[in-house]
Amino acid sequence: MKTRGMAVAVFLLSAILCLLPGGKALAEKPIVIGCPLSTAFVYGWDAERGIRLAVEEINAKGGVNVGGVQRPFKIAVIDTRDLEPGVPVSEALLAVEKLILEKKADFIMGGPIRSEAGLAAMDLLSKYKKVSILTTGVLTPKYHARVAKAYDKYKYCFRITGEAKWMVGGEIIPCLLEIGKKYNLNRLFIMIQDVAHARAGGGIIAKVMKKKGWTVIGQPEIYPTGSTDFSMGLLKARREKAQIILIWMDMPETSILLKQWYDMKIPALPFGSIISAAEQPGFWKATKGKGEYCLANVVNAGNAPSNATPWTMKFVNAYKKRWKIEPEAYGSSTSYMAPYVLKDAIERAGSLDSDAVVAALEKTDMMGVYGRIRFDPKSHQVIPSLDPKEGAVGTIFQWQAGKRVVVFPKSIAVGEIKLPPWMK
Amino acid sequence: MEILIYGLINSVNLALIALGFALVYGISRLPNFAHGALYVVSGFITWTFLRRLELNYLLSIVLALVIVGIVGALIYRFVLIRVRGMAISEIIASYAIGLAILEGFRWCGFKGLTYTLPVFVPGSVLIFGIPVDYHRMLVVGIGAAIVAFLWFFTHYTRIGLALRGMAQDERAALMLGIDSDLMAVVAMAFGSALAGLAAVLLLPLGNIVVEAGYNILVLAISVCIVGGLGSWMGAVLAAFLIGFAQILTVVYLGAHYQMVVALLAIILTLIVRPSGLFGRQKELEERV
Numbered sequence: 066m067k068t069r070g071m072a073v074a075v076f077l078l079s080a081i082l083c084l085l086p087g088g089k090a091l092a093e094k095p096i097v098i099g100c101p102l103s104t105a106f107v108y109g110w111d112a113e114r115g116i117r118l119a120v121e122e123i124n125a126k127g128g129v130n131v132g133g134v135q136r137p138f139k140i141a142v143i144d145t146r147d148l149e150p151g152v153p154v155s156e157a158l159l160a161v162e163k164l165i166l167e168k169k170a171d172f173i174m175g176g177p178i179r180s181e182a183g184l185a186a187m188d189l190l191s192k193y194k195k196v197s198i199l200t201t202g203v204l205t206p207k208y209h210a211r212v213a214k215a216y217d218k219y220k221y222c223f224r225i226t227g228e229a230k231w232m233v234g235g236e237i238i239p240c241l242l243e244i245g246k247k248y249n250l251n252r253l254f255i256m257i258q259d260v261a262h263a264r265a266g267g268g269i270i271a272k273v274m275k276k277k278g279w280t281v282i283g284q285p286e287i288y289p290t291g292s293t294d295f296s297m298g299l300l301k302a303r304r305e306k307a308q309i310i311l312i313w314m315d316m317p318e319t320s321i322l323l324k325q326w327y328d329m330k331i332p333a334l335p336f337g338s339i340i341s342a343a344e345q346p347g348f349w350k351a352t353k354g355k356g357e358y359c360l361a362n363v364v365n366a367g368n369a370p371s372n373a374t375p376w377t378m379k380f381v382n383a384y385k386k387r388w389k390i391e392p393e394a395y396g397s398s399t400s401y402m403a404p405y406v407l408k409d410a411i412e413r414a415g416s417l418d419s420d421a422v423v424a425a426l427e428k429t430d431m432m433g434v435y436g437r438i439r440f441d442p443k444s445h446q447v448i449p450s451l452d453p454k455e456g457a458v459g460t461i462f463q464w465q466a467g468k469r470v471v472v473f474p475k476s477i478a479v480g481e482i483k484l485p486p487w488m489k
Numbered sequence: 490m491e492i493l494i495y496g497l498i499n500s501v502n503l504a505l506i507a508l509g510f511a512l513v514y515g516i517s518r519l520p521n522f523a524h525g526a527l528y529v530v531s532g533f534i535t536w537t538f539l540r541r542l543e544l545n546y547l548l549s550i551v552l553a554l555v556i557v558g559i560v561g562a563l564i565y566r567f568v569l570i571r572v573r574g575m576a577i578s579e580i581i582a583s584y585a586i587g588l589a590i591l592e593g594f595r596w597c598g599f600k601g602l603t604y605t606l607p608v609f610v611p612g613s614v615l616i617f618g619i620p621v622d623y624h625r626m627l628v629v630g631i632g633a634a635i636v637a638f639l640w641f642f643t644h645y646t647r648i649g650l651a652l653r654g655m656a657q658d659e660r661a662a663l664m665l666g667i668d669s670d671l672m673a674v675v676a677m678a679f680g681s682a683l684a685g686l687a688a689v690l691l692l693p694l695g696n697i698v699v700e701a702g703y704n705i706l707v708l709a710i711s712v713c714i715v716g717g718l719g720s721w722m723g724a725v726l727a728a729f730l731i732g733f734a735q736i737l738t739v740v741y742l743g744a745h746y747q748m749v750v751a752l753l754a755i756i757l758t759l760i761v762r763p764s765g766l767f768g769r770q771k772e773l774e775e776r777v
Contacts, residue, residue, distance in 0.1 A: 105600045105699070149700060259745045287745040291704055293695050294499065297739040300491050300619065320605075321695040328613045329620040351605045351696065 095139035096129060096417065098404065099170025101160045101186070102201075103148035103178050107341055107394045108315065112175045112201040113142055114388050115400030122383070129408045132415040138404060141168040147179040148202075148315065150291040157182035158189060165193050171417050174403050178202030178396075180261045187211060190221050194419045196426070198403045199224040201396025202315075204262040204339070204364075206230040209446035216443065220423050223445040225406060225438065226399040227364040227459055229266045231449040236459045237338050237362060238273055240473040241309065244334070244482055251278065254307035254333065255285035256298050256322070258314035266338060267313050282307055288314065295322040299331050307333040308488075315341045320352055327355035330487045337361040344368070344394040349467045357464050358485040366435035366453065366460045366477055367398025369469040373435055373453045373460075373477040380434045391469075398434040406431065406438060435460075452476050490617045492736055498625050500732025501632035502691055504725045506705055507712035508635065509683030511724035514713065516656045517673035519569060520580050521561075524684050525706030526587035531557045531685030532697035533594065536604050546607070554685045561681025562674045569677070570670065591702045604697035606689070628690050635686070636725055652676060656719065711751040715758045716765050723767030730754075 100116060103109040120138040123129065128137040143164055145157040157177040164170040173195050177183050183203030190197045199208070199222070206228050212219040245251050253274050257267035267285040275281050282305045286298040299322075302310050310326070310333045312319065320342035326335055335358070337343050342351075343361040366373035370381050370391065380401055384392050392398060410425035411417060427442045436453030440446065450456030451474040461473035463482055470480035506528070513521045531553050538549035564586055572578035610623035643649040654662040655672045663669055687705075695701075712731055716723030735750045758765055 105595055110600075151703075284743075287743055289745050289748050291700060292744065292747070293701075293704070295744075296495050296498075297491070297736060298744060300495070303620075304491075317696060317698060324694070328622040330613065331620075347603055351603065353607070 093128070093134055093136040095137045096131070096172070096411070097139050097141055097168060097170045098172050098174045098407075099161075099164030099168055099195075100140060100142045100175040101145045101157060101164060101173065101177050102142060102175045103146055104142065104144045105146070106148040106178075106317070107345055108148065108178050108201050108396050109144070109176070111393045112178075112396045112400035113140075114384070115200070115392070115397045116140060116174060116404060118384060118387050119401045119404040121387075123404055123408055130412045131417060138408075141170060143168075145177050145182065147177050147182040150289070150316075154179070154182045154185050158185055161186050161189050165189070165195055170195065172407060172422075173197035174407070175200050175400060176202055180205040180208070183208060184211070187219050187222055191218050194221060196221045196407075196419050196422050197223065198407060198426075200226055200400040200403045202226075204229040204232065205265065209441070209444035212446075213444040220445070221419060223426055223440055223447075225403050225440075225447045225457075226396060227449060227457065228446060229262055229269075232338070232362065232364065232459065233266055233269050233273070235449060235451065236461065236473065237270060237311075237336075238277070240360075240461050241270075241274065241279075241311075241336065242277065243473070244309065244336075245279065247482065248484060250308035250334070252280045252282060252306060252308040252333075253311055254282045254302040254305065254309070255311045256295065256302075256314070257285045257287055257312070258292075258316055259287050259289045260315070263313040263315070263339065267311070270311060270313075270338070290316050291318065292316070293318055293321055295325050296329070299325055299329055302333055303329065303331050307331075309334045309336050311336050311338060312340050313338040315339050317342050319343065320348065320356070323356040323359055324352055327352075327357075332485075332488045334484060334488065335359045339364075339395075341394060343464065346391045346393060346469070349464065354467065357466070358483060360461055360463045360472070360482070361469075362395075362459065362461045364395035364459055365398050366458045366471075367401070368392050368395050369460055369462045369471060371460060371471040371477045371479060373458055374432060376432070376434045402433045402435070402438060405433070433457075491619045492733075492740060494616060494619050494621060496733040496736040498621075498629060499736055500729040501629045503708060503712050503732045504728035505628070505632050505635070505683075505687040505690060507709045507716070507724045507728055508639070508721055509680040509687065510709040511713045511716065511719070511721040512639075512683060513676050513680035515719040515721055516652050516676035517565075517573075517669075518719070519565075519573070519673065519677070520576070520583065520718075521677065521680060522580055522584035522706065523564060523587035523590065524680075524709050525702035525704070526590035527557055527561060527681045527684040528688045528705045529594065529697065529699060529702040530560065530590060531688035532606065532692045532701075533599060533604065535606060535689050535692075536697055539606065550689045553689065554682045557685035558678040558682035561684075562678040564681075565674050565677040570673075573673070587702065587706070591699050595699045599697075599699065605695075606693040606697070608693045624693060631690060635683075639721060648672075648675060708751055711755045714765055715754045717767035718765060720765070720767035723765055726766055727754075 124137045128135045143160040145160040146152045147157040177186050180203050212222050255267045257263040271281045319340045340361050343356050343359045344363050363369050367377050367380050410422050414421035414425040430439050436458040439448045448456040462469040462471045472478050472482045510524045534553040535549045538544045572582050608624040613620050613622040643653050651667045712727045713724050716727030735747050738746050738750050
């Protein structure tokens with residue numbers, strides 16, 4: 066009698082689960098998304114949160130329609146540790162291969178994050194014919210240039226986040242020129258991290274700004290990953306009467322740099338082309354406000370609150386509700402959008418076949434968190450723009466009175482750039 | 490002038506980082522490769538007392554130093570004592586403990602920018618036109634006081650003299666009734682507390698991050714090798730050599746060569762004078 070009662074209860078429970086939204090999808094074989102991410106760093110954990118949030122939302126609404134069958138997404142994350150100092154690229158490659166072979170990932174999403182690791186992983190993706198959508202890191206323009214150059218080999222690689230070439234030419238330099246014009250500043254000092262994207266980015270900015278008539282002080286100061294003392298560089302900036310310090314570093318120690326900048330009262334505006342510490346909402350508390358006036362580029366809209374598109378604040382609020390904090394750094398909004406873009410492509414392709422999904426991804430055209438999302442069909446790079454109606458829009462904000470105030474581009478700006486009082 | 494000021498600050502920082510490692514090796518001939526982990530542990534314990542339990546800052550520091558000292562003593566008493574005298578096993582065991590501690594913190598979610606300690610005195614002052622913040626000046630003063638204290642402690646206290654006796658000749662010390670295991674426990678506790686002291690002095694200038702544990706270990710080892718393993722006065726002198734060399738490298742060659750200085754110093758010392766500046770373990774071979 067007791068056994069029969071149990072059986073009835075199990076049957077009823079199963080029936081209820083099947084009737085719940087997404088219940089049918091959850092019963093089907095999941096589509097595995099493998100995420101190789103450096104999870105101890107903000108770019109890693111924030112990307113994971115973005116992907117998880119989107120996957121939870123998609124699964125709650127019934128999952129993905131694959132040729133008439135509703136299937137859920139399932140995430141498998143492996144820590145690549147590629148953002149950690151001294152960890153070789155081979156670690157990230159092992160993680161990618163493990164996701165493909167052991168976790169049976171149908172798609173790769175997220176990283177690897179470090180440019181060097183991302184470039185090296187392209188051959189693995191090509192070998193296993195796995196469609197990958199990069200959502201964070203890997204800013205090097207070489208990534209999409211390689212796809213364009215050897216399309217048949219690298220056609221499985223897509224990048225839904227910004228890249229250094231556009232970031233520099235389309236956003237950072239126009240923003241610097243705007244600040245220069247507004248406050249009559251033209252002396253630039255560059256401090257960068259010893260990694261491929263920062264060296265390339267810092268070098269290009271130096272060259273272009275010289276051509277624009279600015280004085281670029283010396284060569285870019287290069288710091289190894291994990292540096293904890295920037296005093297000599299800052300003193301040089303002060304001695305050489307720099308007016309803007311351009312920082313391109315993705316290590317958390319950048320908070321030390323900004324604390325030193327404040328303590329020394331260096332009369333130059335810190336401009337983070339990439340500055341991981343200052344991107345995070347916790348930065349204000351961590352530095353006790355010493356990072357005020359620091360500008361930070363978070364690559365795409367939605368990584369800091371703004372009204373770029375109707376979906377931007379919807380995402381920010383959903384993220385805040387789920388993770389009890391605002392999106393923390395670049396790679397959050399792009400990581401959130403990637404499962405939606407993949408879902409859309411799979412549904413149009415009607416299968417999980419890599420070549421069919423590649424063809425469908427190339428035809429992607431949807432309005433997302435950071436503007437209109439389309440891929441260049443030859444290079445598979447998301448098409449950028451300063452107007453969210455036309456393409457993926459970027460974001461540069463400034464810390465003002467404890468808030469991340471978006472100041473560039475004008476189309477989504479909510480405030481004006483300010484100088485610290487000791488510069489006036 | 491900025492080379493002199495920041496060279497001095499950098500040297501004192503390095504000396505603080507290395508003193509605990511040098512002391513433990515000097516007395517018990519034990520290379521404590523968990524040194525970096527104990528540095529990070531001190532930071533997290535202080536942070537927990539200060540931010541979570543909202544204790545007084547000074548009390549949090551004192552409690553953290555006591556706890557880290559006890560942790561160091563326990564590591565010796567329950568693990569390292571079993572492999573004492575087997576150099577490779579000592580390195581493997583202590584490094585494994587350090588690795589487990591650091592990766593344990595990472596696994597428990599201690600990552601990101603959240604973990605910071607306040608500076609003791611906010612603000613900065615111009616010295617010969619060079620801006621220096623009060624906290625760094627205080628660290629230099631405390632560093633000098635610690636060196637003076639260590640000298641006094643090892644020359645004028647019973648425990649200090651016993652530790653020196655152990656360091657000079659363990660068998661002779663045993664014949665005089667000095668308990669070598671007890672002294673090694675004391676040395677490990679003291680060395681761990683010194684790692685903790687370096688942490689609470691230096692971490693307010695940055696963040697408490699797991700990765701710092703590995704960097705601190707590399708710096709401590711390089712200073713101790715150059716100074717001569719086992720000689721804490723040698724470690725202080727080596728800290729000044731490496732500290733100024735790093736600053737000169739940053740100024741004249743570039744900041745990205747800064748870490749190379751410490752590693753190059755290890756290689757050069759091992760080639761030219763394996764005992765280091767004040768070490769004695771290879772003295773005979775070097776003379777011959």
